[in-house]
Amino acid sequence: MSTNNDELITAFKAKGYRITKQRLIILNALRNTATHPTAEEIYNMVKPQIPNISLGTVYRTLGALEELGLLQKLVYGGSFSRYDGNVNAHYHAVCLDCGKVLDVDEPVLSNLEERFSSETGFTIVGHKLEFHGYCKDCCKRKN
Amino acid sequence: MSTNNDELITAFKAKGYRITKQRLIILNALRNTATHPTAEEIYNMVKPQIPNISLGTVYRTLGALEELGLLQKLVYGGSFSRYDGNVNAHYHAVCLDCGKVLDVDEPVLSNLEERFSSETGFTIVGHKLEFHGYCKDCCKRKN
DNA sequence: ATAGTAATAGTAATCATTACTATTAAGGAT
């Protein structure tokens, strides 16, 4: 519902990229889900609205959105990536059993980066923190 | 040279796994490098000692070593994984330009996990922290 | 409305990783 496409339109125009139905729908689909869907899941989410969309278009669009900072690509142990429409700094918890990715409601550690940056000559632009464990559902299933 | 294969031998025997030349050499190669090599890099590292080793054996061995907690698999944005023979808890810094992975000499945040665990029902077994940025070499090259 | 060209749909190619299979070699029993 709160689909401020203005942000997307501004970012795309600044790069000379065109605004297409596919791009708008993919970004909004991503923003309206609490899950962290894979490319294929997004493909299936938008198919009702764009029946003949191609999986390649989904990948290309996700790449463009990532480049523009409109989404976060999540790469964990599995064989595929997940995508997060929430670009505010936050952490994730990955279930080692079912692969589910949850948002972590913890304050972001802002002071970490400077500490390491100076002595190593490594210029830090950000950090990623992920918790590994077992989600409530998977814990229950085991008992 | 400080190759305490005892650890590997004990861990493998406990699982009924056999001790092979390939497994010993792969683990020692991994422990004697400060880099975080890919499977193919490890394959090339051990080839002088085992000329007809198969890449499949490298993958299978790395999988077994990971299962036994004798190495850490590093999965970042790239299309391939890296392997770290140092299983002591520590963090990494990934160069966004060249893909190099460096060890971070910072104390591990031990208090993080309990904070999140209780209210979510998520049972945490560990966490991973990675810094993103540009390494010294890549910063230099740009100026 | 038109022209120029980026983006798309459909499909083929890529490439890291995994699976398969005949052969080899650990390692326990004799």
Next chain:
DNA sequence: ATCCTTAATAGTAATGATTACTATTACTAT
């Protein structure tokens, strides 16, 4: 030390997520 069982290996084929290719479509500046 030799034999036997079977796990592990080498070599190769298959898998599957992602990327590349190409003719066609549809944005957007004029």
